[in-house]
Amino acid sequence: MGKRQHNPVCTHQELHEAGYLMRKISFKNQPTSAIIFAFEGIAYAYINHCMHMHRPLNCEQDAIFDETGKYLRCSMHGFIFDPKTGECQSPVCFGQRLQALRLEEIDDTLYFAEKHLQLID
Ligand code: FES
Known part of the structure; x- marks a missing residue:
């Protein structure tokens, strides 16, 4: 199991239902939050700043x-x-x-694919 498997963001279904989602994250050792949304069928994420x-x-x-x-x-x-x-x-x-955040999709679930990012629960 790769490292990014520890950073599941949401499923496509959750994103579709929510419109957009926010996740608390640590990025480059700074606590912040990310926005995740789909636009024209493609998921994007940015630092919410x-x-x-x-x-x-x-x-x-x-x-x-x-x-x-x-x-x-x-x-x-x-x-x-x-x-x-x-x-x-x-x-x-x-x-x-x-600030864009790379996402990766595996089996209908989106993961952050950034080295210096951790989800904060
Ligand atoms: S703080 Fe975003 S438009 Fe001014």
């Missing part, structure tokens, strides 16, 4: 997407991000990226 004023994207609302469903949106000041790359599309932080 907006570069603008260092808030979680869902800090003001229980949502991480804008009303179109095409962009991630920080609920603090409304900055939007490309869900596939994490790149900010709003002028102040244009081009800066959310």
Whole structure:
């Protein structure tokens, strides 16, 4: 059993039902949280940390997407991000990226595939 088998995030079914999920993690020895979601059928994960004023994207609302469903949106000041790359599309932080976290799928379960990441229960 590989090391990443210890970092199961969720099943596809759970992600589909929840819309998006958060997981407490330690990344590079820093406690933080991750957001996980599916976009156009593909699962993505990012550190839940907006570069603008260092808030979680869902800090003001229980949502991480804008009303179109095409962009991630920080609920603090409304900055939007490309869900596939994490790149900010709003002028102040244009081009800066959310920290992406690699995922791997094994038998319908998603795992974090990052060396310096541990799930915190
Ligand atoms: S903190 Fe995210 S838009 Fe300002």
